Amino acid sequence: MLERSALRLEVIDELKERLSQFVRDFAARRPGCAYADVRLEVRETRYGAAEDGKAKECGDDAEMSFGVRVLAGAGGREGMVAPGYFGQALGGGSLDALQEVLAEGLRHAYERAIANARRKQEAERLFGSLSNSLHSTTLARVEVCRDSVVFPWREDPRGIPSEQMLREAVEATKCAAGLSPRVLSSHAAVASGLIRELFVSSEGACIDQTYPLTRGFFYVVAAGSGAPEAHYDTLGDLKGYEVLRGENVAGTDFLHFAQSLTEETLELAQAPPLPADLGEAVVVTDPHYNALLVHEIVGHPVEADRALKMETGYAGRTWLYGGLRQNMLGQRVASELVSAYSDPALQGFGHYAYDAEGVKARRVVHIDRGIFTGFMNSRESAAIMGTEPNGSMRATDPVYVPLVRMTNTVFAGGERDPHSILREVEEGYYLAGHRIPSISESRENFRITARKVYKIERGELTTLYRNGGISADSKDYLMSIDAVGNDFKVYPIPNCGKGQPMQTMRVGNGGPTMRGRARLAGGAH
Amino acid sequence: MIALDELQGFARDGLARLRRRSDVEAAELFVAANEQLIARLNYTSDIPCNGVHEPKSSTSFGVGVLAVFRAGTERRLGFGSEVGSLTPDGLDRAVTKAARNAVLDPDFHSLPQPPSEAPRLVDYHDPQVMALDDETLVDLGWQALSGAVLTYKDAGFTQTLIVNGDVTVLRERMAIVSTTGIDVADESTILMATITSMIEREQVKGTGWSLATHLAKFTPRDAGAQAAQSAINTIGGVRLPSGGYAAVLGRQAVTELVSNLLVPSLSLDVVDAKASPFCGRLGERVASPCLSLYDDGALPGEIASKKVTCEGLPTGRTDLIEEGRLVGFLADHYTSQKLRSPVREFAPRNGFRFNNGRDFRRRATVFPTNVVVCGHNEAPPEALLAGIERGVYVGRLWYTYPIHGLGPGDFTGTIVGDSYLIEGGKLSRPVKPNTLRVNDNFLRLFNDIVGISRERHATLVWGSEESVLAPEIAVGSLALESIAQFLA
Structure with missing residues (x-):
């Protein structure tokens, strides 16, 4: 029996120090490399969606991806440095070869930066005085931080079954349909998860942030006196599932949020349009x-x-x-x-x-x-x-x-x-x-x-x-x-x-x- | 990039593995590898800049599984995907997710059946683009930039110059197999240079672009030069007062209206959501008899062409508006099954998974491909102008949105460049950018078409997946509001 997913936020625990050193080593060993950073993210998300009282999808998944920036120059015009980038989506099966994949990404970013710096130098000859604004890429100095931050949540999204999210989405659309036969269509989607971001740089930064993210989306169309009236709105915050229980700016749970939007749409559908x-x-x-x-x-x-x-x-x-x-x-x-x-x-x-x-x-x-x-x-x-x-x-x-x-x-x-x-x-x-x-x-x-x-x-x-x-x-x-x-x-x-x-x-x-x-x-x- | 044979082999092996599962009634495996390479430009003559600002790429490969699972007497539909692992374990993880995610969706009828017709488009990608290296990507970006900067240099402009935009290269490979018998693979290459340039002191903006499927036909340097020259051409722009103007819409303006207003209204999923102004109007006249519109994903040489959809069905032509009459909608298989009736069927030629490539992490939904705008009695461009005593040529629109939702048809946007006053049947003086807002209704506007040019060019707008083969279109009246009075 396979695990529900091989990918978990915790993989970053094992990775971060190794990756931090890896980026510093990369920058130190590549000629002309002025700077490198890697951003790596793992997301564990659950979701459910419904239309017109019918289930459409639900899920429970984890994803990972990374992005690389390298600033490098090939010499020549003094200090001329240019950027290069690379990004790739990954999954649980990528973990064993992660270091090789990252090394390949860094290599591409470095090659692009070097080629870019060379062309920037050559532009001086080609563009004449119009090349004066082409500068060597510079980053303003900042405090180099090593930190780990976890934003709090009360209801862990990982403890909420996606089937429950699906039920809440179905219920919201059923509720909308039940308010009036003038409701022509409704769509609800809820999602909640945890996201962990790692940032490491050749300057020595190593920042590990984890936060919850929960959202509920509702769309409704109602018939009235003219063209059908369509509205949508979102509930959401960087909190756990408590967002959809009422801990949000609207101060209401998702079902009542959907109901309220439907009632407004029904009222609007019979209102006159504002004159031109x-x-x-x-x-x-x-x-x-x-x-x-x-x-x-x-x-x-x-x-x-x-x-x-x-x-x-x-x-x-x-x-x-x-x-x-x-x-x-x-x-x-x-x-x-x-x-x-x-x-x-x-x-x-x-x-x-x-x-x-x-x-x-x-x-x-x-x-x-x-x-x-x-x-x-x-x-x-x-x-x-x-x-x-x-x-x-x-x-x-x-x-x-x-x-x-x-x-x-x-x-x-x-x-x-x-x-x-x-x-x-x-x-x-x-x-x-x-x-x-x-x-x-x-x-x-x-x-x-x-x-x-x-x-x-x-x-x-x-x-x-x-x-x-x-x-x-x-x-x-x-x-x-x-x-x-x-x-x-x-x-x-x-x-x-x-x-x-x-x-x-x-x-x-x-x-x-x-x-x-x-x-x-x-x-x- | 992973070879097409490898993707197809994995898909076939995976299907054989799925067939051995007793709980799977039907299944579809979509396997893909995508790379989007971009050289993004940022040149400013008076502010320190990089020229080619971001040579970058995003890459992904993996598998998506859509399967029908038996659960007692119920049939549940589930989708799961796995990134970065074309292995039996990776497939098993995707299938496990699909099974776990399965829901009872009464609108689902069946997976697509193998088509009776063969794909029209085969072997249309460029192996040279598939092998394009980092240095060439950077070079393409500098070519586009050089085209613009050298145009300014030759014309003697040295200050407040901006060259922005990008060269984007997309390479896609996919294979799809299903228990219904679909077994097909596809690979495509797309090259796009979309350049915007300004002389800020003169408050002028120009646009240039080059679109191709093969490197040999790709001309980013020309796109850059075109953008700079267009900016130069519009120096000395005039302000116009608010009012209704006879207008000729240039290709970018036509594309903005088609992509942001017409195409969404003609998508079957939007009809299903009751958000289209065309709900219930099939067969009726919805536009001027001058206008016809169709989508064709199999046009040779066009950048949005594919051999097959992301549901494994051949691409082809779907007529949408025929001489002003609504005759069809863009459809995927799921929605076409959901909305079919004894008297009406919708050909599912537009089920794609576009997301900077053909994304195996999502199910197919409705996407346009090459949207062709054409007309009855098409005319040469000068004939469109000839009948206009005083009007506006609208070269480029900006942020053109259905301001009250699609249903009522109201839209707004601003005129940002490449535009001229028409006087005595000719382009006379440029219009100052960012000083006119269009406040109109697209249902009215498309009924007010009085002429369509013969010549069409493939055109893109920011953020859209489709290419519009856009002519110039003359309309009887366009409502314009003079804005931003503080811009001298």
Whole structure:
């Protein structure tokens, strides 16, 4: 009888010191090798999924993968070093030959780095003065850490049978169908597991982090007065299975979360669409809406790799940074009521102790009472910008190269009672819950839809609309904020896309209730 | 990379091993090896940079097992996979997972049967790409970068230059066998250079690309040069006021709309989830009679072509929209079985496991391949412009999403480059990038097509698996909003 899986988190216990030495030896023995690191991850996950009251899948699996970075140069133009990378997915059967597989990965990364450095040198002749910006890859210095961190959980995901997760998913979709014959379709997926990440570098870093990750996803479609209304939402946190029992930002278990979303969707399906163009108005946005808003108009623009143009062809640049001498650092970008920061120490999807470069995680303030103060960065971007690394590099999977990523990126809470913020509005709109964003290339303009839009009349919520949101230039909107609530919350955002190949990352985003001015954007034509 | 014979041998041996299990009623083994190699570019003339920023790869190989297990009177369907181990033990681990994971899924009917037709596409990969080494990968990246930088150098531009994008090489091998009699193997190679370039001071952006299945036809240097030249061509862009404009959609804009809006709406799994605006509309007119659209995974020389699907079935043409009428959906075997009726069947030509290769860790679901956009009375490109007194040529759209879900059809996105004002039937002046947002409805827009160009080019958008063979399309009206007034 085979074991349920040959792969366990504990394999890292046996590997880490050996691997740490192995990477140091590799870098020391290869000519021109300036730096090497290896990220290795083991994941043990259980899951269940259902559609329309029917079981679809469940599982209990373990996976492993690794990624390698090497910085190396072949000599020539003094100090010219370049990067090379390699990543591979592995399984339990790979353990016996792991050292050979890693050695092969390091060799490929090294060969790529050497070839890359050579071509960078040759570009001087080919490009002339346009080669002046080609620099030798440099990482900003950081404290070299050796640490082991285990984030706590109450209900060990490994103790929850996948059959139970499947039952809960089936039950959620049955519950949705039972609410109304207008429910056309529903889908539920729950997953919970433990992840253990090892980072070792030729500098001597050896960091071992273990954390739980639990999520529940629900999607529902309901018929109503127009096109069917479809909505989805996610519960999740870096905690054990207790997340789906109610220890989450919604304060409800998965079944009631699904029920609540279904009820909202049924209500919305019969609501009128927001008219196409109501012009500019006072808008009050709730914390769930602001989670996506801060993600799109603060979180992404404060990523240093965007600032350095590395995402120009993919996720875009940032209006906060034209260049080393022309940028918005130290300038007002929002009203003095607005502060925003990223904090991996907060509980949420972006919670961790060390990033994918072995840098200690820390809070990064982006907007301090309206003044733009700084970017999330990597060791390389910090070296270019002349700042300290702040531990913001993550990869969806170690096979991919880490990117500068939001952690828990939020609007800071204020002091106002959210109800009073709303009551003060003579005429305006209240946006509850986020839906879908579309953002300009440098994040200078946005259109983001809400799940629900209410008319505010004399401080009271009146008509409910569906298919509506707001659109504005980012700076204008941030400057218009005139009230910030004390109801700060952090929500899970499971699907932030960035990079090539696109990596879909989980991040935490949130904030309090806020009030500003924007153009209402409803159903087009 | 693991040889195709080895994958196929392992699959056949594995099936023989599975047949000996008394609890297995039916089974399918999908064995694959994938390598995605990327040279990602980041050149900035005024900020320290690497040029070729990330020469990298991701690799995986293994087996996925989908099996029907007998459990008393029930038939349970289970899937399990094992990474990095093409051994009997590895197979046993995958089968153990499949058995443990099996569920009673009333929507499952059967595994695919062997096809009566033979695959149209055979032996279409490039052995040279299969053998491509680290140095060549790096060199392809520098070729693309050189194409752009030298274009700027020759034109005398020296400041605020950006060259970004990547050269991506995908090599895939797979074998699939099943108890129903499917036994087929496939290998494919794809080369893509997708380059974006800017002169930031001028606020201009250009795009260039090269797509090929063989190294000899791959031209990353040209893609880089095209991106830089396109940026240069759009210097001096003008702002336009908000309003409705007659428009010609360039190939990238067409691809953005097709990939993000039309293709999801035409996928049978989205129909099954009741999220498509085309639910219940089969046979009806859903677009202008000018428009036809089909998917063909067996087109010779196209990058999204395969010999067989990841369910072992031959690829081929699936008509989706025929002269404006909805005639079909993209389908995999599972969904086509679930939704078939006595009067309607869906050919399962689009069951794939794409995930930076053909991923044995997932079951097949619906993916497009080569999506061909064509028209009734196709015209030369200048004829599309000729009838427009004042309008906009939209070369590139950005973040184009169905802002209220697919159902209502509302979408938005911004115009980011390669775009021009049309005056007197000709391209007159460039449009300043990032200053116009499209707020429209794609169900309306595709009914408002007034012309389609004859010439089509394979085009990609970021994050999509499919290639769109896109023409230029003229539409009667496109709703544009002037934004970002602070951009001078």
